[in-house]
Amino acid sequence: MTLTDSPATHAVGEQAEFDRAGLEILTDEQCLALLPTVPVGRIVFTEGALPAVQPVNFVVDDRCVIIRAMTGSKLAAAAAGAVVAFEVDEYDATTETGWSVTAVGQATVVTNPAELDRLSKLPLRPWAGHLDHVIQIRIALLRGRRLLRT
Amino acid sequence: MTLTDSPATHAVGEQAEFDRAGLEILTDEQCLALLPTVPVGRIVFTEGALPAVQPVNFVVDDRCVIIRAMTGSKLAAAAAGAVVAFEVDEYDATTETGWSVTAVGQATVVTNPAELDRLSKLPLRPWAGHLDHVIQIRIALLRGRRLLRT
Numbered sequence: 001m002t003l004t005d006s007p008a009t010h011a012v013g014e015q016a017e018f019d020r021a022g023l024e025i026l027t028d029e030q031c032l033a034l035l036p037t038v039p040v041g042r043i044v045f046t047e048g049a050l051p052a053v054q055p056v057n058f059v060v061d062d063r064c065v066i067i068r069a070m071t072g073s074k075l076a077a078a079a080a081g082a083v084v085a086f087e088v089d090e091y092d093a094t095t096e097t098g099w100s101v102t103a104v105g106q107a108t109v110v111t112n113p114a115e116l117d118r119l120s121k122l123p124l125r126p127w128a129g130h131l132d133h134v135i136q137i138r139i140a141l142l143r144g145r146r147l148l149r150t
Numbered sequence: 151m152t153l154t155d156s157p158a159t160h161a162v163g164e165q166a167e168f169d170r171a172g173l174e175i176l177t178d179e180q181c182l183a184l185l186p187t188v189p190v191g192r193i194v195f196t197e198g199a200l201p202a203v204q205p206v207n208f209v210v211d212d213r214c215v216i217i218r219a220m221t222g223s224k225l226a227a228a229a230a231g232a233v234v235a236f237e238v239d240e241y242d243a244t245t246e247t248g249w250s251v252t253a254v255g256q257a258t259v260v261t262n263p264a265e266l267d268r269l270s271k272l273p274l275r276p277w278a279g280h281l282d283h284v285i286q287i288r289i290a291l292l293r294g295r296r297l298l299r300t
Contacts, residue, residue, distance in 0.1 A: 093189035
């Protein structure tokens with residue numbers, strides 16, 4: 001996807017808003033539209049009181065981000081029940097344009113068999129490892145910014 | 151840069167190590183070599199007790215990551231004196247390969263005039279906003295992983 005054919009443009013008559021840095025403030029709807037357009041996002045959590053961040057592939061299911069983690073991994077342990085951030089972005093160094101979306105919400109390990117069965121049918125194939133934990137991040141807050149050339 | 155001409159390959163005779171997920175564990179030297187190869191990284195901090203993450207362009211200066219932030223911004227406030235994480239990565243969805251490097255360290259706002267003068271000569275031009283704060287993250291910990299096709 002290029003930045004110009006982004007699905008998240010303002011409807012006719014809507015006025016874009018900008019923050020103090022001159023970045024366009026994206027609406028929740030725009031954030032949700034951009035979220036699934038990239039293959040890899042970054043989950044942000046705390047590990048031994050230090051900030052930690054790990055890239056993961058993911059799918060969006062309703063207002064949830066679904067990722068996989070290995071049993072016994074730091075990610076699986078840290079994400080269980082914690083409030084985490086999940087970030088995606090896309091930047092073009094040539095034009096110095098791009099966008100980022102951050103979702104914040106509680107992460108839970110999915111254990112309900114019916115729900116696991118349903119989620120296992122989503123197109124979420126791990127790129128590495130035997131990732132037998134399914135983690136669901138229910139989106140409570142969305143923040144999106146877009147950098148356009150002025 | 152493509153993944154194949156990565157500067158961070160093991161020297162002849164060195165044995166690559168892999169983690170439980172099958173990802174190659176990158177050495178500090180490899181992490182430092184990969185860090186400046188991408189234009190945008192993500193600074194991870196805490197904002198009102200919630201995890202926060204913000205993409206920024208940056209330069210690497212010795213064992214420090216240098217970024218800019220706006221006076222009065224949440225990033226400038228949150229990063230002053232805090233231990234933060236700084237993450238860069240590069241993934242190819244077609245080959246499902248890529249790498250990520252995370253640096254953890256204390257962030258400080260640079261106020262020393264001589265140091266500010268020296269840092270202002272580095273090729274760090276903000277993409278947006280009037281970013282008059284210079285933040286230096288002194289790297290204390292490095293973590294890098296590479297995903298190769300098996």
